[in-house]
Amino acid sequence: MTQQDLTDYASEGGDSSSSRYIPDTCIGFDVTADFAHFRKVGNNSAKPSYRIPPRTTVAGLLAGILGMPRDSYYDLFSPARSAIAIVPKGLPHTYTMGITTVNTKADDAIQYLPQEKHYTKSAEMLTPESYVKYDRQRDTYEMLVDPEYRVYVALSDQNSYNELRERLETSRYHYSPALGLSECIADIRNVEIHTVGPGIEDAVDSAAYDDSEVVPKPGVTIKRERAPLYMESTDGGRRTTEFGNITYAAGDDRLPVDESRTHTVGEHQVAFY
Structure with a gap:
């Protein structure tokens, strides 16, 4: 795989866009689930979802498939070291679902255990006093129903690329893959x-x-x-840098884009990011 200098059409003022990685080859796979939820930023109580x-x-x-710790993989998936394209295989419809959640943050969840009891005493642990200290919260989630996407991905790090390929081909995931919420x-x-x-072409199948x-x-x-x-x-922890x-086309239309940014991968025309 090689990297091309794409500064001639980089977005002005965006440092991470100044050089994008365009591979010679990539991994393609379909991913689907019964439900998915990709929570939109800036919403707390009601939780709408991105479609893509x-x-x-x-x-x-x-x-997660590679088993990388939280907040450790941002360099590997930077725009200069990775390329990703997502092709929605039909936009999913949505369903509004009420879900009751409870805090599972380690520092707080440990307080659910009675301090005077040993953790092995499960019968004692599951008393009302042990788990109602923190209220449950019922939130409204916008769930995507039967979502399916074609994902194309490449990494400039050859070892990580080879390991990802092997894990995907053999279904040997470190953490079970999920579409947004861990329940999905x-x-x-x-x-x-x-x-x-x-x-x-001047249109792509991808977002x-x-x-x-x-x-x-x-x-x-x-x-x-x-x-x-x-x-x-x-x-x-982490912060967003960009x-x-x-952006995607609704219905059966394809997304019209600048032809210089398109690539042919398998049966699809895509734009890598």
């Missing part, structure tokens, strides 16, 4: 290796994470959803 998984969500999914266990199939070629490349056309309905693109680790618009 944000790039950060896809990076987290792949890092995903099924991965049709793992293939594709050659990446130059684009031959775009940078709407500056989108060229609107009459009669094509385009939707946008603001989402984080890239992150970096900090002493306190936001972008998840």
Whole structure:
């Protein structure tokens, strides 16, 4: 795999966009689940979902398959070291679901145990006093029903790329893949290796994470959803370094884009990010 300098069409003012990694080959696979939820930023009580998984969500999914610790994989999935494209195989419809949640943060959850009891005393542990200290919270989630996506991914780190390929091909995941919420266990199939070629059309089957490349056309309905693109680790956890618009065409239309940013992968025309 090689890296090409793409500064000639980089977005102005975005450091992470100044050089993007474009591979010679990539891994393609289908991922689906009964339900999915990709929580939109800026919402707390009611929890709407993105229709297309944000790039950060896809990076987290792949890092979990590799078994990488939380907040440790942002460099590996930076725009200069990775390429990702998401093709929605039909936009899923949604269902509003009430879900009761409880705090499972380690420092807080340990307080559910009576301090005077040993952790092995399960009968004593599950007393009302031990688990009602923190209230349950019932939230409204917008769930995607029967979502299915074709994911194309490449990494410049050859060892990580080879390990990801092997784990996907053999279904040997370190952490079970999920689409957003951990309860939305995903099924991965049709793992293939594709050659990446130059684009031959001015429309793509994939979503775009940078709407500056989108060229609107009459009669094509385009939707946008603001989402984080890239992150970096900090002493306190992580922070978003760049936001972008998840842009996709509604219905059976394809997303019209600048042809110079398109690539041919398998049976699809895609835009890598």
